Amino acid sequence: MVLGSLFRRLPAPGGKILVAYASQTGAAETIAWRTANALAGSSLVKVAALGSLTAAEMAEAGTLLVVTSTYGAGESPDSARAFERKTMAQPQAFKGLNYAVLARGDKKYDGTFCGFGKSVDRWLAASKARRMFDVICVDGDDDTEAMTRWAEQIVKLGGATRVEQLMPGPAQDWFLTERRLLNAGSAGGETWHIALTPRDAEHLNWTAGDIAEIWPRNADTVVDEFLTQHNLNGELSFRWRGHWTFLRDIIAHSRLPKPHEVEGIALSWLVERLEGFPAREYSIASLPQSGRMELLVRKAVREDGSLGLGSGWLTHVVAPGGVIKLRLRPNPNFHPPRDGAQILIGAGTGMAGLRAHLQYRQMKKLREAWLLFGERGEKTDLYYTDDIKAWQADGTLARTDLVFSRDASPKRYVQNLVSEQGADIARWIEGGASILVCGGLQMAAGVQAALVKIVGQEKLDQMTQDGLYRRDIY
Ligand SMILES: Cc1cc2nc3c(=O)[nH]c(=O)nc-3n(C[C@H](O)[C@H](O)[C@H](O)COP(=O)(O)OP(=O)(O)OC[C@H]3O[C@@H](n4cnc5c(N)ncnc54)[C@H](O)[C@@H]3O)c2cc1C
Numbered sequence: 001m002v003l004g005s006l007f008r009r010l011p012a013p014g015g016k017i018l019v020a021y022a023s024q025t026g027a028a029e030t031i032a033w034r035t036a037n038a039l040a041g042s043s044l045v046k047v048a049a050l051g052s053l054t055a056a057e058m059a060e061a062g063t064l065l066v067v068t069s070t071y072g073a074g075e076s077p078d079s080a081r082a083f084e085r086k087t088m089a090q091p092q093a094f095k096g097l098n099y100a101v102l103a104r105g106d107k108k109y110d111g112t113f114c115g116f117g118k119s120v121d122r123w124l125a126a127s128k129a130r131r132m133f134d135v136i137c138v139d140g141d142d143d144t145e146a147m148t149r150w151a152e153q154i155v156k157l158g159g160a161t162r163v164e165q166l167m168p169g170p171a172q173d174w175f176l177t178e179r180r181l182l183n184a185g186s187a188g189g190e191t192w193h194i195a196l197t198p199r200d201a202e203h204l205n206w207t208a209g210d211i212a213e214i215w216p217r218n219a220d221t222v223v224d225e226f227l228t229q230h231n232l233n234g235e236l237s238f239r240w241r242g243h244w245t246f247l248r249d250i251i252a253h254s255r256l257p258k259p260h261e262v263e264g265i266a267l268s269w270l271v272e273r274l275e276g277f278p279a280r281e282y283s284i285a286s287l288p289q290s291g292r293m294e295l296l297v298r299k300a301v302r303e304d305g306s307l308g309l310g311s312g313w314l315t316h317v318v319a320p321g322g323v324i325k326l327r328l329r330p331n332p333n334f335h336p337p338r339d340g341a342q343i344l345i346g347a348g349t350g351m352a353g354l355r356a357h358l359q360y361r362q363m364k365k366l367r368e369a370w371l372l373f374g375e376r377g378e379k380t381d382l383y384y385t386d387d388i389k390a391w392q393a394d395g396t397l398a399r400t401d402l403v404f405s406r407d408a409s410p411k412r413y414v415q416n417l418v419s420e421q422g423a424d425i426a427r428w429i430e431g432g433a434s435i436l437v438c439g440g441l442q443m444a445a446g447v448q449a450a451l452v453k454i455v456g457q458e459k460l461d462q463m464t465q466d467g468l469y470r471r472d473i474y
């Protein structure tokens with residue numbers, strides 16, 4: 001017998017299993033639930049947010065499976081921040097606890113790839129828990145290889161599953177129905193309003209706060225040209241990224257190889273070698289009741305002048321009426337909190353997520369919302385003025401504070417606004433208001449620092465725990 005297997009023998013099926021998740025945008029949480037469902041037939045399974053657990057609850061778990069993502073630079077998702085600071089600050093007494101960690105991350109964050117998952121793994125080992133198998137690092141949604149290893153371990157623990165059941169489902173076809181530049185003449189990057197309708201109306205089904213994952217494509221003309229040039233039949237199907245897919249679609253969603261890379265190679269090998277475009281995420285800016293999905297997309301321009309892969313595709317490449325491969329990702333961490341007063345804070349394309357929430361509040365006739373929003377210039381960059389006026393007119397917005405960085409000297413940003421309005425924000429929070437923050441990382445960090453000064457870290461941790469402080473940040 002190999003020594004490693006002696007020490008790493010998995011517990012017999014039938015015991016207690018705690019599946020703990022920490023997720024910012026919902027992916028790790030979905031995997032946690034799918035894992036729990038796969039195990040529920042053979043074990044007594046409980047699912048909990050990692051951030052809600054005490055060390056004592058973990059010690060009694062029997063078997064602990066942690067499914068987590070990584071944010072910031074190797075940090076935990078928001079919901080586990082206080083847990084990381086407090087419970088993980090020192091080793092605990094976890095002798096007798098079996099554990100394993102599935103860490104979600106993105107390889108583009110080179111030095112901190114799956115950093116938080118690895119920290120949890122090290123901390124559990126230092127707490128004398130027994131590692132059942134090495135931490136499994138998953139690179140984004142399409143890492144079938146890593147997810148297969150996870151599925152195999154779940155089966156060894158007595159679960160009934162296949163990798164396909166743990167992976168996100170296939171993307172759906174949507175059509176570009178409207179595209180409008182919102183900030184002509186802006187000193188900043190172009191921002192576009194994008195509207196999409198699904199091929200199948202049943203996909204008009206999401207909640208404010210959810211995210212659209214979009215796969216950039218090569219233009220149809222480029223795909224046709226490639227197929228003709230290499231005498232390929234686009235109607236053939238291949239297993240690709242875990243799903244049967246037409247060659248035409250595979251080519252459309254891949255970086256196209258140079259001619260000399262293709263000459264004389266077998267078709268199946270070509271398909272295997274094609275590097276698929278990664279998906280890009282966008283906060284949904286509308287509700288399904290409107291019959292369409294709206295996005296607010298900032299066009300990214302690289303130093304060499306080329307367009308960002310995802311934003312370039314959406315704002316310039318796809319033709320009106322063209323097909324967009326899109327998958328809805330539920331983002332429970334940014335769903336509407338309880339129906340009370342609410343402070344909505346954001347900047348730039350952060351208006352997207354806030355708009356969906358304001359539409360939700362308008363639909364439910366909720367009052368007492370306060371919008372604090374920042375952009376560059378009032379004349380060029382104030383999006384959705386008609387919406388804001390309508391929300392003010394019907395009472396959805398009780399208060400609106402806008403700040404435009406380029407119109408003031410020295411520059412003022414939304415985080416400055418938050419600090420200036422500290423006394424009123426503290427009063428709203430005391431009265432039970434929730435806080436939503438949407439937009440870029442730098443803005444969100446500034447806003448968080450301002451909020452900590454206003455209400456203190458403890459209170460903000462408690463609000464996070466209670467689902468009253470929620471962020472959709474990137
Ligand atoms: C949860 C979430 C929600 C989001 N919501 C929104 C939203 O509502 N609206 C929105 O506009 N965005 C949103 N984003 C950001 C969005 O997903 C994309 O990151 C953004 O559109 C840029 O992607 P891109 O493919 O266009 O650019 P990329 O091709 O990824 O390039 C982005 C930048 O990276 C650099 N770069 C990349 N490749 C190269 C290269 N080869 N050479 C030089 N520089 C390079 C450049 O600085 C470039 O500007 C969100 C992200 C997340 C995670």
Ligand SMILES: Cc1cc2nc3c(=O)[nH]c(=O)nc-3n(C[C@H](O)[C@H](O)[C@H](O)COP(=O)(O)O)c2cc1C
Nearest residue numbers: 023024025026027028069070074105106109113114
């Ligand atoms: C702002 C931001 C920062 C991130 N930082 C890291 C990182 O440091 N290391 C890493 O591996 N992944 C990082 N990621 C990638 C996420 O961990 C990855 O997208 C993960 O699948 C998200 O899972 P979730 O939806 O469960 O939160 C980051 C993502 C974003 C949007």
